[in-house]
Amino acid sequence: MERHDVLVIGGGLLGCALAHHLTRAGATVALVEKDQLNRHASGQNAGSLHFQLEYRMIQHGPEVAARAAEALPLHLDAMRAWASLEDEIGEPCGVRRRGGLMLAETPEQLELLARKTALERAHGLDVRVLDTDETHALAPYLSDHVLGAAWCPGEGKANPRLVTHAYARAAARNGAHIAAGTGLRALRHDGREWIATVTRDGRERPMRARAVVIAAGIWTAQVAAMADVRLPVIPVALSMTVTAATAPLVPHLVQHVGRRLSLKQTEEGNVLVGGGWPAKFVHHGGDLDLDERPELRLDSVFGSADAARVVPAVQQLPVLRIWSGATSLTPDQLPLLGAVPRRPDLYVATGGSAFTLGPTYSRLLAQQVLTGRTELPIGDYSPARFGFLNFV
Template identity: 25%
Template sequence: LAKQGISVALCEKGHIAGEQSGRNWGWVRQQGRDTRELPMMIESMRIWASLKEELGEDVGFTRGGCLFSANNQKQLAGLESWVSIAKEHGLDTRIVNSTELADLIGGTATDLAGGLYTASDGRAEPHKAAPAIARAASRHGASILTGCAVRGIDIEAARVAGVVTELGTIKTQTVICAAGAWTALFCGSIDITVPQLKVRGSVARTAPAPEVLKGNLFHEKFGIRRREDGGYTIAPGNLLEHPVTPSSFKYFFKFFRALMQDPSLVRITFGKEFIEEWRMPKVWDLDKPTLFEAKRVLDPAPNMRAIDRLKRDVVDVFPQLADVGIVETWAGMIESTPDVIPVIDEAEKMPGFYIATGFSGHGFGIGPGAGKAIAALVTGNESSVDLEPLRLQRFFDGSPIRPQSSI
């Protein structure tokens, strides 16, 4: 938008990459994507490939490949179904046997049956990418306002007239809400319902270690990515935690199909989050400090028991990493939709208010394409990808809500 000469202000209540943009695994993958978002991801991959030149900064992007492993022939057969999807979209995805898989992961002795592999997939460094993009936008004239919480929307005649921030009001007729895990709360305050629930993911970073793979591996028990600093980002592959809140009951039936598709993937937890959300105001005065100022960065604690198990699981597959220490752990809240694909749309009941949310744990890689798509939407230009499957009203107009089989 800034490159088109449009006046842009980005308001961030905390700091750039403080939440999901800086806490993710750093995967940039086409493999295993829902077919409704795959064209956008393919466009994103093209953008990632030229991002260093575009930004004038290195964000650590490299095509190290993406591998999903299978423990047995039944799992391998399940992975094979995605090969035909890949071929339809011109991707280089293929099935690898156990010998080829061992070569891809450093010759590690393993009883894995094989896997699904896309050599053109890649990885990048989350702590570098979003800040570099923000700096480039600033050079093109965008105002990057950190420590500037948006309290609400100034509405006139049922359409956007401005944004009310803690530093004052910005007059505008166009707002893009890309607030991640905060989106449902913010939109609810202006009577726009976004069915979205939060899950917590725990992640760890190792010290520099021998190279056992160049890219990303998703194993039944963990995900692992080679880092630019010579270490690995690792995370439990079979544990996302959903803290039960009032929203869990409100949207239960919308999320039921997704939950039943793989009940073992999400662990339901009960804690203080229920009372916190129950006490949370649904609307608030815009001339007073809000929750967004009180909680600048959503910083959940990682599940250390899961991290302890994670290290053992990784060493079972990669004994070369037995003596490598974990130097950092963290967690992040992920916003998910009932069909596990994003919403990119203009709110029907409020012209000028656009929403980009619900990337459901795989927004880092697709981010550049999503940004290009929302920019086309707000300027009235034709998008290079079909946004019809990503409209908000799909959750309310009787459309079948079917999460595609996730790998």
């Protein structure tokens, strides 16, 4: 029977990055992905590297924002990780860090921006509030309605079509066995190690591993259920828009403190507009179908177009495509990262800002899997914090 030190379930950025860090440390690793690598959230997002607290983290008041800010040490680590990522794995990943702006258009939003920035600076993030003149001097492409912005020079973007595959190739060079098109059918522990039943081309085979890491995105709860574990992973369907290419216009990552917005321009000249605009999951007989691509919502299409008015020139560009994807969140919007209680050597990684923080999540979790210790504390993100889930 095929045996490895670690079985990674999920072939997105987190799974492939985990395989890289684990094999780099000398572990034998198998990674299984039921579809193509990078097929889902990791390849369908807009590639933002947003280290400031996002709109969704601050819209529900100061207590929620303060809780979200507790994850800022991970943001700082991820900022450093992205800066050296291409050198580490030896391939271009489209990493461009030209700074990010979080905009305000009203006096009330400026006050919120100031409170957010003070909270971030207290945790060590390099960010400051620009007044109206400073904002428009730095970003003359912005609308006159913008009154100010929080400026974070370490923010930017990466190419989601490149990063995951680069991690996968780096892991394969270190000996990882990466099996795309391979589904998981069963997962159990025999008292000594994990036994997984996987299937490919209609043929089943067993695999053994000392440890298992679930990095399956919106399918995380389904996979965990195979091990008789209930995890509070909430699938969220989102939509994004891309325009036709134009001359260089927006060198920065642009967000908004008062509403959903994420806007950036690719190296090819296309402008990507997102920021959490919802799509709609497909239901069959009342059951959520996570395998079906979410449907677009007209209100999100118009809302996204309206949010982009902060860069007037963008609203003049033809739209090439609007697409949907899905990501996973937890009830408290913090990552789900670490060992699963009462399941020996079972680990999980999902939630939070999984693309932005992926290099950090994966490195820290690889350390925990192999040594039981991590460079940064991750206990606050453990599944154990959801004690009501009855890990039996």
